[in-house]
């Protein structure tokens with residue numbers, strides 16, 4: 001059997017309706033993880049839906065309880081053909097954000113998969129059930145084409161708390177390091193840059209959320225009786241924000257800015273088109289770091305956003321000096337930014353600017369990752385994708401958003417390749433979430449090609465000699 005058989009099998013899985021049936025069952029399980037609880041559907045998704053399927057393909061499956069009570073269980077499924085062969089780690093999440101029932105368009109139900117034109121509507125179709133259903137379908141297609149073997153070992157890690165910020169994921173990866181040992185990481189989540197072209201991304205920007213608070217006094221005072229003799233915390237906080245980021249969105253604190261873009265990064269970003277889709281907002285001219293393209297600002301640079309701002313009561317202002325002002329801010333950043341020191345950096349900066357009275361608190365952190373562009377897996381994956389679908393993938397050095405990729409790239413030390421099957425207007429996390437049928441079908445072919453090529457001796461850049469243990473059938 002051949003590579004083209006594998007791709008034909010994967011295409012048939014879509015065309016004969018099996019993909020729809022599998023996804024329909026998965027969407028119907030209400031695996032909401034962001035509602036403050038751990039519903040039984042999370043464990044059921046793993047044990048009733050995924051485990052039987054993976055076990056039938058020769059995976060040893062094990063449910064791992066979450067050491068963090070805020071999160072659902074994990075599934076670790078390992079398919080070992082030969083301990084001497086290299087191993088791929090794949091990842092997905094079975095949980096979804098809340099269904100938001102009643103807010104979907106007439107005729108749509110978050111828990112019922114519905115096909116309309118090129119769209120497959122349902123909660124989790126884009127994030128992430130549709131995406132791991134594509135990977136699992138492609139895997140079956142390759143196994144069938146290669147006589148029941150892959151030519152390498154494969155491990156699946158499925159979590160059920162991604163939409164609740166992945167509680168316990170790092171702890172489980174540390175605890176199960178041996179069960180998860182691998183040589184390469186491949187997963188699918190998030191959107192393509194453009195619906196019509198595949199995307200390969202190699203990591204993600206990180207994020208630090210921090211809060212600036214100025215508590216001037218316990219209560220408000222009449223602005224006529226006391227204005228001019230009492231500090232206004234809202235005024236001071238607004239000026240403090242202006243010293244962090246200017247009126248055009250340029251970061252003013254040197255240590256919060258990323259290293260300069262190098263030429264390979266610039267080259268990768270040159271062909272990326274940002275926005276322009278029917279549901280995308282128009283980009284604002286003159287916003288962000290001057291001298292950079294939109295792709296460079298979004299993917300290769302840092303941004304400091306004010307997420308929420310508060311003083312007094314904007315719904316019902318009164319003639320008083322507010323007692324307190326607060327700004328919830330966020331730095332999105334690329335690799336090379338000293339984000340671990342954000343609190344100290346912001347503190348020193350505010351002190352220097354005379355804002356010693358403003359408190360800084362870091363509330364959430366996530367690291368940035370990016371597999372180096374010259375890693376041999378990058379060109380290997382681009383070639384495999386182009387061979388499967390006839391066009392070159394957009395190479396995104398890192399996702400502009402954030403993912404728990406540091407756990408795979410840092411903690412587990414793996415080269416990380418992400419091949420997303422969603423697209424920017426998929427309404428992920430909102431009513432009317434959908435997957436494009438055309439992208440899912442192409443995604444099946446792309447994944448089948450990748451899973452096939454990984455087992456071809458001499459093609460995939462495994463460490464020298466790693467594939468010598470077995471020749472494919």
Ligand SMILES: [Zn+2]
Pocket residue numbers: 127163428429
């Ligand atoms: Zn999500």
